[in-house]
Amino acid sequence: MKLKQTTTPTKIELQAMATIAKTAYPFPRYRWNLRDYEKRVDGTNIFILARKGNGILGEAVVNPKHSKHAAFLEDIQVRKDAQGKGIGKALLHAAERATKKARKKYLQLDTFQRNRRAIAFYTLQGFNITGLMETDTRVSEAGLRIIMQKEL
């Protein structure tokens, strides 16, 4: 598995990311589609791709200019059949390296309260819960949004 980092993913890479989200992301209503990935291509957001051969096993999207002191993890997904093998961890570590390179002290993210797997994963990797946010539909089927942060 190799990691690739780019601010200009190809159309094929964007399509692969949307395909991963379709199988991996647990809440259909909040799942990103191709358009959502395309919208993030703005010359600033960093796309980190976990590649094996011609395939993409996982991806992360980081906004290094989220705020004065923090970058933001916009998205992280690993293909369902590739989960539990350390790929998510490798992507998250690459996102942390990109945050440091951008001279930001914190990496922040949000996740849904009912995404227990993701919350356990982030907690294991040293993130702390710093806040709660209602969703657009107040408390959705996915629960509240949990804000998490790691100091780097």
Ligand SMILES: CC(C)(COP(=O)(O)OP(=O)(O)OC[C@H]1O[C@@H](n2cnc3c(N)ncnc32)[C@H](O)[C@@H]1OP(=O)(O)O)[C@@H](O)C(=O)NCCC(=O)NCCS
């Ligand atoms: C959350 C996600 C990115 C984690 O990626 P992953 O490749 O499966 O995770 P890893 O294999 O790197 O595992 C990292 C740690 O979690 C642990 N873990 C693995 N599978 C687990 C499971 N089913 N339940 C709890 N912990 C688990 C591992 O033991 C590992 O711990 P370690 O650091 O002590 O070895 C992945 O599960 C995913 O894509 N989920 C669906 C999309 C999603 O919800 N994204 C988050 C949006 S906020």
